[in-house]
Structure formats: C-alpha cells, structure tokens
Amino acid sequence: MTKLFPVQEIGSLAKPKWRTKGLRQRLSSEDLSEAEEWAEKLDIQDFHDRAKTILKTGDDRERVKAVLELSTLYGLRLFETTGVDNDGVGGEQQRVEMYEHVIKAVHGMNLLGHVHSFDNKYFNKGVAESKISRKHPIYVTEFLDVKKYAHRAVKVPITGPYTLVDWSFNGYYIQKQHASSPKTRKIEAKREFLLDIVEQIIRPEIRNLVDAGASWIQIDEPAVTTHPEPQEMELFVEAWNETVKGFSCKFSDHTCYPSEIGYKVLAEYAPKLDKCDQLALEFANRDTSRLGLDEDSREGYSDLNHFVEAGFSGEFGLGVAHVHDFTGNVSPGAGKSVGLDLIESPELVRDRLLFAAKIVGDPAKIWANPDCGLRTRTWDVAFAKLANITKGAELAREAYQ
Amino acid sequence: MSPEVQLAGIHPRSERLIELTRSYERAKASWSQVEIQLAQETKEVIKLQESLGFRHFSDGSLAWQDQLRPITRSLKGVESGTRYSRWFDTNTFYQKPIIVGKISASEIDPKNFLRPELLTGKRDRKITLPGPYTFSQLSENKHYKDYADLLIDVALAEREIIWKLKSEGVTLFQLSEPCLVYQPYREIFRDQSEVDLALRAIRSVVDASPRDFVVQTYFGDAAPLLPELLDLPVSGVGIDLFETDISSFMQEKTSKTLVLGVVDSRESFVESPNWIADTARKFSDKVSVRDLVFASNSDLKFVPQEIANQKLEALSKASELFEGS
Numbered sequence: 013m014t015k016l017f018p019v020q021e022i023g024s025l026a027k028p029k030w031r032t033k034g035l036r037q038r039l040s041s042e043d044l045s046e047a048e049e050w051a052e053k054l055d056i057q058d059f060h061d062r063a064k065t066i067l068k069t070g071d072d073r074e075r076v077k078a079v080l081e082l083s084t085l086y087g088l089r090l091f092e093t094t095g096v097d098n099d100g101v102g103g104e105q106q107r108v109e110m111y112e113h114v115i116k117a118v119h120g121m122n123l124l125g126h127v128h129s130f131d132n133k134y135f136n137k138g139v140a141e142s143k144i145s146r147k148h149p150i151y152v153t154e155f156l157d158v159k160k161y162a163h164r165a166v167k168v169p170i171t172g173p174y175t176l177v178d179w180s181f182n183g184y185y186i187q188k189q190h191a192s193s194p195k196t197r198k199i200e201a202k203r204e205f206l207l208d209i210v211e212q213i214i215r216p217e218i219r220n221l222v223d224a225g226a227s228w229i230q231i232d233e234p235a236v237t238t239h240p241e242p243q244e245m246e247l248f249v250e251a252w253n254e255t256v257k258g259f260s261c262k263f264s265d266h267t268c269y270p271s272e273i274g275y276k277v278l279a280e281y282a283p284k285l286d287k288c289d290q291l292a293l294e295f296a297n298r299d300t301s302r303l304g305l306d307e308d309s310r311e312g313y314s315d316l317n318h319f320v321e322a323g324f325s326g327e328f329g330l331g332v333a334h335v336h337d338f339t340g341n342v343s344p345g346a347g348k349s350v351g352l353d354l355i356e357s358p359e360l361v362r363d364r365l366l367f368a369a370k371i372v373g374d375p376a377k378i379w380a381n382p383d384c385g386l387r388t389r390t391w392d393v394a395f396a397k398l399a400n401i402t403k404g405a406e407l408a409r410e411a412y413q
Numbered sequence: 414m415s416p417e418v419q420l421a422g423i424h425p426r427s428e429r430l431i432e433l434t435r436s437y438e439r440a441k442a443s444w445s446q447v448e449i450q451l452a453q454e455t456k457e458v459i460k461l462q463e464s465l466g467f468r469h470f471s472d473g474s475l476a477w478q479d480q481l482r483p484i485t486r487s488l489k490g491v492e493s494g495t496r497y498s499r500w501f502d503t504n505t506f507y508q509k510p511i512i513v514g515k516i517s518a519s520e521i522d523p524k525n526f527l528r529p530e531l532l533t534g535k536r537d538r539k540i541t542l543p544g545p546y547t548f549s550q551l552s553e554n555k556h557y558k559d560y561a562d563l564l565i566d567v568a569l570a571e572r573e574i575i576w577k578l579k580s581e582g583v584t585l586f587q588l589s590e591p592c593l594v595y596q597p598y599r600e601i602f603r604d605q606s607e608v609d610l611a612l613r614a615i616r617s618v619v620d621a622s623p624r625d626f627v628v629q630t631y632f633g634d635a636a637p638l639l640p641e642l643l644d645l646p647v648s649g650v651g652i653d654l655f656e657t658d659i660s661s662f663m664q665e666k667t668s669k670t671l672v673l674g675v676v677d678s679r680e681s682f683v684e685s686p687n688w689i690a691d692t693a694r695k696f697s698d699k700v701s702v703r704d705l706v707f708a709s710n711s712d713l714k715f716v717p718q719e720i721a722n723q724k725l726e727a728l729s730k731a732s733e734l735f736e737g738s
Contacts, residue, residue: 124717125428126428126431127716129504129505130506130508132437134431137681137717178504183682186682195656238499238504271502272498339494339495340494
C-alpha cells in the first residue's frame, strides 16, 4: 500500500550566516562554528574535510561553489533528519530568492529596486526594458548538486511564468501597445510578456532540468490568485498549458496567500490545467490554532470543498504549518507559541490532515507540508515544525490503520 | 489656479531605510537607528512636497506596515497578528483584522498615525485612512450577527480617531474606499442596499466637518457610482483613471473637487507631464468640477522610491501645463 500522508517541503529554508557571508568573502573557522554544530545534528560526516577546503582556498569561485554545495547538502539533510519524504532541492540554498534569482538570468530585464511586501519584508522588483531572452540556465547547477547528495525523492520548485510577469513592471511591453484605454494596454502587454517568458525562459529551463534527470517540477505561482478576473485566469491557464506541453515529468502547482475569493476561482480553473498532478496550497495561515475535527476548528480548510466540487482530481499538498510571524493564542495541545513562532503540535497537524482527507474523500491524495517555504523561520524553528509535521502525519496514518 | 498635487497614501521607503529595517529584523540594527532614518526620510518627503508646490502636506506614512494597521491597533474588539491577506491584486499583504467583540475606539496614540512634530509649520496636513466600508470588508467578522451594526461601529470608532488626529493639526482626511469599486473580491455585485449602507457609514464619519474629507476610490471603475459619491457631504471625490472608463461620463457637473488618480502606482513607467495634462483635459471635457487635484491612483508604495518621486514631479509639471492650456 502506498504510504498515506507523505511529507514534502515546499521550497526555501533560511540561508545560514556562513552561507551568506561565504558568498561575499573568505570565512574564518569561527564563521563555520554554527555549521559545525549543525553538522553533528545532521550527521554531515565529512564536514571537517569540506570546511578545510572552504577555509583554505583563495579562489573566490571555488569557495562560493563549495559553500553553495555544502549549504545544499545541509538543507537536504535537515529535511531527511526531520523525516520529510521529498527533499525538494535542499531549501533553495543556491538561489537569492524565488523572483530575483530568475530575473537576474534574463536579458532585457533590470531590477529597479525594492518594494514593500509586508512588515519589514520587501522584494527587488524588475522591469522589462526590451524583448527578453535567457542569459544562462537558472536551476540546473543546483539540481545536479541535489542529485548527487539526495537520499530521497526530489522535486524541483521553479518560479512560474505568471508570477514572474505579475511581479514585474511591464515597461517595454506596455510602451509598445497602442490601445487607447490604459486598462486594455496593460492586459495586452501582460499577455505578450507572459508568452515570451514561457517560450524564452521557462520552457528551455524545464527542458534542461528534464534532460538532467528531474522527474517532478513544482511550478510556484503565488500570484495566480491575485487577479481572479476570468481574463486573467484564462491567461494563467494558457501560460501553464503552454509551459508543460510536450514534457512527461510530474508537474505540481504551489499557490499561497490568495485574495478573499482566490481559491474559489483557482478551483474553478484547476481542472483545466494540463498535467497538474498536485496543488500544494497554504491553509494553516487561515486556520484556528486549536485541536478538533469540526468545521469551526478547521475553518481554514473549508476552501478544499471548492476544488472537490469543481472536479479537480489530483493530489493536494496541504499546508499544515504556518510560516510567518504568529502573535495569536494557541489552545492547549495544539502547539506552542515561542516569540513570534508557532510550533504546531503533531496532534494539530493530524487533525488538519484528517479533516482534509474527509473533504477530499481519499487520504491517498493528501500530502503534508508547510504553507510555503520556511525561509522566514530559523533553522531551529524549521526543524521543529517539520519534525512535528512528520509526527502528525504518522498520527494521521495510525487513524487509518 | 493650477490643480493641486497631493500624496494619496503610503510613500515608498528608500533603499537605505529598507536595508535598516531588514537589519533590525536580523538584530543587526537597533530600533532607534531605524527611527532616526524614518525621521530623516519623513523630512525628505515633506521637503519634496514643498519643492513641488504642494498645499496639503503628508508625512508619507513611512512607518505604516500596511494600510489598515494603525486603525486596527486603535480599536477595541479587533485582534490581528495571526493571518496575512493579500492587498487587492498587489503583491503586498496586510494583517487581517479579526473582529472578536463590539468595536469601539481604544486609547488612541496619534504617533501610530503620523509625525506631527515633523510637520511643524505646515498648516494644512493631510492623512490617508481606510474608509469604514473598506476596513470592514477586509476584516473577518467573528462577532456581529448583522453586518450593518459592524459597519456603523467601525464608522463611529473611526470618527473618534479622526477627532483625535484633528487635534494634531490634520485638516484633510482622505478616506480610501477601494472596496466600493473593486469587484473581483465579490461573488455577486453589491446590491444597492449595501451601497446605501456603505455611504451611510461614510456620512457618519464625515458629518461633523464635511469640508475636511475626500473619499478616494481605486483599483476599480468609479463611473457607475460617481453620482452617488458626488452626493456625499465631502469636499472631494477621487477616482482611478487607470480603471475608470471616462468615456461613459455624460457631461456631469459638480461643485466638488475631483481627485484624479492619473499616475499609475502599480507601473514603473513614469507618465509624461503632457500625457497627464492631456488626460486631465479629456476628463474636464466630460465633467465640470469646482477644482481638480492630481494624484497617484493609490499608495505609491508599490513602486521603488525613486520612481515614486519621479511620478510626483511629473504630476507637478503636468499641473503647470494644465493651467497654461
């Protein structure tokens, strides 16, 4: 029988200080003390040999390569140690972040500066200044390192074309439009920009990854629920179907933090997505922090009904752990709040999985994961959250035995 | 007189301030360092408005983490901090207010809203607040059985907050009501009774001093609602010209000020002063107004600061061109 409620990561982990500093300058043995502590926890047996290489080399490129490889190895081992079944790419240690990492590899785009996202979080927003093309492969080097070290299944998260366009200024593409209405100009510019991103950037990237052995690609599209108007959703479906056309690997979508009506609209269009085997979605953020299998306690998961009603027949990656700051109350047994972190208890994870399985009607279709990448949490917190997700999944499995 | 130019919400932070707030998050900078930079940049935003000939001055709300938070934190019966939601169709988020009890104004600290000490010498001060309808629509109601009661309680509490801010010298309040015109949140188009309710809530905020208020709409087409908006007892009404179909206006006439959102806060391309003035002229041909104000269609925080400042400069030049036409 296939394992019920397998656990997956969604993408990013925080970058350790030694990884960030090591990309900029030479490291001292003191800089690597944190890495040494984690080496024991994660059973990195050749840490000292690797540390020696990093400390000894005077060649910047060699150091950067060794630091990136080591941080990828750490990310993979963190996932493995916590019991995660699919290790992704080890926490995206080789990427700046999901948007900028891609934009820097695109001819014709320029990063204009940071704009506010929330609290003290920002992103560096790009603009298309001319017709775009790919400078170089974006994810393949990372994937080859992952392939070398992963002990478990691997999924490659990539940033989706709709999100790349939605998070960018249209610039060149809007200036070449001639419609008199500003609104129409924007829509026409977006479509042209989007189809260029698919053809020039994303499809060549998927081709490279598949040729290198990738068998599962997660397309991150957090922006898709931003514009729930039919013409935008149809644009998203058109871009998705164009993206996956002709490839035979597994594809999944990750979407999070929708607008009020977001998931309902995504549900309506999800069955139209070709080859979309899984939707990995954020739910814990909108759920209560108390135990229970009743609808009130599990209010955050009610949107799953929309997907079932719309006839989406694939798997669900269920967000069962919050990934942002938390300052609310936690009921007894549901977890603990430490500073700005919520560590969900295994029992809360179990209840969320069982409730979702009831709605979906088939526990074999449910994966457990955090709402989104864990890059905003420390490694200690990410470790605790993932460990409790795997324990919670085990408890949910027991309920089916 | 040439059209006045105004800030219409939160101004973006500079790269320097962004870096400092990030360092603060990583415990590499102290909050006092952040505060010093915030004060410095607030002064720069005020200075920029002076140099561009603004008549109403805003402090730029640089410390605001989202458009709702200062109000949220000033209300009894409202909690937040557990859930983030997307701000309309942008890539920015707000802490969702969760209504857990009867709403009323709590102890109001004006420092959560503006920096009056940095606006010294500025007689006309402007602040942008979410209107009662938008605030209530973007909140999660876990207490009120009747939405009308919730909305009116938000309005009454907001009126108290505004009263307090008046004592800090604020003379112009922009009540932002994007939810009146933004449709995709809605599964069913709001019916007339809800519009009436929303307008009643706005009236109960503004009725003591209607001249001190403008109601700003954005991210949606204001044309269908314009006659009713113009009936509100406020000095001005704002519309987003990137969403509003001005060709549908039928030679309207009003004694109110119209705030034209005529630069796009969600696109980096800086509109030319000629295009802005020309667009405003096309609008004037359709709607006869007492005064025009030029502004961005919403908060400029969606573009980097340098671009935002260029857009303000373009508005200022366009205002001169418009007057000369």
